[in-house]
Amino acid sequence: MQNKAGIGTRTKLMQGNEACALGAIAAGVRFFAGYPITPSTEIAEDLSALLPRVGGKFIQMEDEIASISAVIGASLTGTKSLTATSGPGFSLKQESIGFAAIAEIPCVIVNVMRVGPSTGVPTAPSQADVMQARWGTHGDHPVVVLCPSSVAETYTLIIEAFNISEKWRIPVVFLMDEGIGHMREKIEIPNSDELKIIDRVRPVCNPNDYLPFDADKGDGTVPPMADFGTGYRYHLTGLTHDKTGFPTTQRPEVDALIRRLNSKMDKAKQEVTFIDEVLMDDADIVVFAYGISARAGARAVREARESGISAGLLKTKTLWPFPDEYVEEIASQVKAIIVPEMNMGQLVLEVERAVKGRTKVISLTRVDAEPISPDEILSALKGV
Amino acid sequence: MAKPITYYLRTDKMPHIWCEGCGHGIVLSAVLRAVDSLGLDKDDVCVVSGIGCASRAPGYLDFDTLHTTHGRALAFATGIKTMKPNLNVLVLTGDGDLAAIGGNHLIHAARRNINLTTICFNNSIYGMTSGQYSPMTPTGKMATTAPYGHIEEPFDLCELVFSAGASFVARGTCYHANPLSKLIAKAIAVNGFSFVEAISQCPTYYGRRNKMRDALVMLDWQKEHAVTKRAASRLSPEELKDKFIIGELGTRTRPEYTERYESIIKAATKETDDNV
Numbered sequence: 001m002q003n004k005a006g007i008g009t010r011t012k013l014m015q016g017n018e019a020c021a022l023g024a025i026a027a028g029v030r031f032f033a034g035y036p037i038t039p040s041t042e043i044a045e046d047l048s049a050l051l052p053r054v055g056g057k058f059i060q061m062e063d064e065i066a067s068i069s070a071v072i073g074a075s076l077t078g079t080k081s082l083t084a085t086s087g088p089g090f091s092l093k094q095e096s097i098g099f100a101a102i103a104e105i106p107c108v109i110v111n112v113m114r115v116g117p118s119t120g121v122p123t124a125p126s127q128a129d130v131m132q133a134r135w136g137t138h139g140d141h142p143v144v145v146l147c148p149s150s151v152a153e154t155y156t157l158i159i160e161a162f163n164i165s166e167k168w169r170i171p172v173v174f175l176m177d178e179g180i181g182h183m184r185e186k187i188e189i190p191n192s193d194e195l196k197i198i199d200r201v202r203p204v205c206n207p208n209d210y211l212p213f214d215a216d217k218g219d220g221t222v223p224p225m226a227d228f229g230t231g232y233r234y235h236l237t238g239l240t241h242d243k244t245g246f247p248t249t250q251r252p253e254v255d256a257l258i259r260r261l262n263s264k265m266d267k268a269k270q271e272v273t274f275i276d277e278v279l280m281d282d283a284d285i286v287v288f289a290y291g292i293s294a295r296a297g298a299r300a301v302r303e304a305r306e307s308g309i310s311a312g313l314l315k316t317k318t319l320w321p322f323p324d325e326y327v328e329e330i331a332s333q334v335k336a337i338i339v340p341e342m343n344m345g346q347l348v349l350e351v352e353r354a355v356k357g358r359t360k361v362i363s364l365t366r367v368d369a370e371p372i373s374p375d376e377i378l379s380a381l382k383g384v
Numbered sequence: 385m386a387k388p389i390t391y392y393l394r395t396d397k398m399p400h401i402w403c404e405g406c407g408h409g410i411v412l413s414a415v416l417r418a419v420d421s422l423g424l425d426k427d428d429v430c431v432v433s434g435i436g437c438a439s440r441a442p443g444y445l446d447f448d449t450l451h452t453t454h455g456r457a458l459a460f461a462t463g464i465k466t467m468k469p470n471l472n473v474l475v476l477t478g479d480g481d482l483a484a485i486g487g488n489h490l491i492h493a494a495r496r497n498i499n500l501t502t503i504c505f506n507n508s509i510y511g512m513t514s515g516q517y518s519p520m521t522p523t524g525k526m527a528t529t530a531p532y533g534h535i536e537e538p539f540d541l542c543e544l545v546f547s548a549g550a551s552f553v554a555r556g557t558c559y560h561a562n563p564l565s566k567l568i569a570k571a572i573a574v575n576g577f578s579f580v581e582a583i584s585q586c587p588t589y590y591g592r593r594n595k596m597r598d599a600l601v602m603l604d605w606q607k608e609h610a611v612t613k614r615a616a617s618r619l620s621p622e623e624l625k626d627k628f629i630i631g632e633l634g635t636r637t638r639p640e641y642t643e644r645y646e647s648i649i650k651a652a653t654k655e656t657d658d659n660v
Contacts, residue, residue, distance in 0.1 A: 031467055052652035057466050057645055062492035066459035069452065073432070073463025076450065077471075081463070099453050228448040228464060229471045231427045235394075235443055237451035246397055246443060 021046035030056035078227030084110035098137030124369035128343035151185035283312025300377035324354035405599030407558035407584030418569035438478035438505030455485030494548035515589035551576025
């Protein structure tokens, strides 16, 4: 049985990119703007077919910058909006991601990571955009970064990405990689009534009383957001602004805005931290991994157990805000933390920061466009 | 019955940032008179801009207003218009914002024929950064980045946009403020991509370096150099050499983008219903 979005309760075999598109529809996405780029193009192709079936709209824009800009514009009408790209396109989108951060416009940016820098290896996986995802746009800004490690996880995690983006009025970067994007796996598509879907909070006040950037009435973090065209008639700018939304260079107002925006990272941290613990109960050596590398980590840990090593896996699906308190707590309980990554060692820097010297941190890197193998992680586990 | 212009302004956000003698206020009031003449409800108008002097205009307007990143106003506006086709979406932009960094979005919005109205406040210079040459700076003129005189040719923006597929293009000036307003009203009423180039003056950063320090001298220049299509037809190429043509410069009827998309939705939902 198939519903209007082309989804239903059933077991399917599909690509990660396809799961991303279907998960987005389930999350309530009704607008996608993108530009063809390997290895994310299937997300655009799938949504060009799926969106009109649910009354949504797809547009292929003239470039990557136009795509993220159109997504932000569409989000302002109250529409959940998505764009998807890969390395070079992700670099191009950075300025507008900063606009979404300062103007607090919900949107999700998928980056199916490929080998860089520059054109690199377009058809091979990588995890080298971890730092760019956090710090790619200029200025202090908040951004949540999630990273799935399977096709099934892609489906559920993209829904979380939208929930977070809507609730916190924050851009969310969804870091897939070529391996997950193109891999075909079994997936059980959940029933729509099993899913928790969050929509942004809209103002209920009289339009004359609406202050678009006044967060004081809530928890001091996220102001309600009016849809364009609903009579609230407000102003949005990428300039630092006061509670009315109009530009300000008054030092206390600039300070208050930058601090409030960035406080989202701390306040949201607990509820946006998704970590799976595998064989962690009695583990004294831990593999801390994410995305495609966590798959090899899972197998390496099982095999290490067969050799009598008490290994465990922490698979984090949240890269930013980095779960530092969580890692700090683990650090005092284990002999070593191994961090396998398909880059020159990026998230390991955050692990080291959180561990504060309490235990040994081992960086395992691979940058030859091939995924890290379970054997590599296993020998690192044996070497501790 | 015309409403006073202040009805459409956020007067509490004034004074505006524009310099003495700047033409942008004249263009903006022409835009507002056009909106008023069409009887549009303030709740049904959305104004989008990029970065630069002209792009600060939306902040003073009592509509839903969006001041975006440099050059990208049309792309943001495309997202808004696609998801809310009933909104009248106006893009207010300058010659640098639109014709340089935003040039790609301009030709593609025109090609798509999406129902947006773009007003280019063309003062032939980057004013916000105090006087660098733009794609609309005439050859031989001085700018802070053309200290020996400008060696590039400017675009004919109207020709460019019409060639790219727009439904309506026109040019007006600050000197001809009322005809400009009528052109803008026509542009807004068109169902498709419409474009009005409004020749504005920047005495501070363009005039001062080019022997036109006085705004009135610049307005006189507009008066002397603008010719209507009909007057142009009677002039020789030699006489037309340093003139520019004002008025409606191109109209055509083409299917509009958001309407076309509705037909996709109709087809796709029918196909799905048939499958169920």
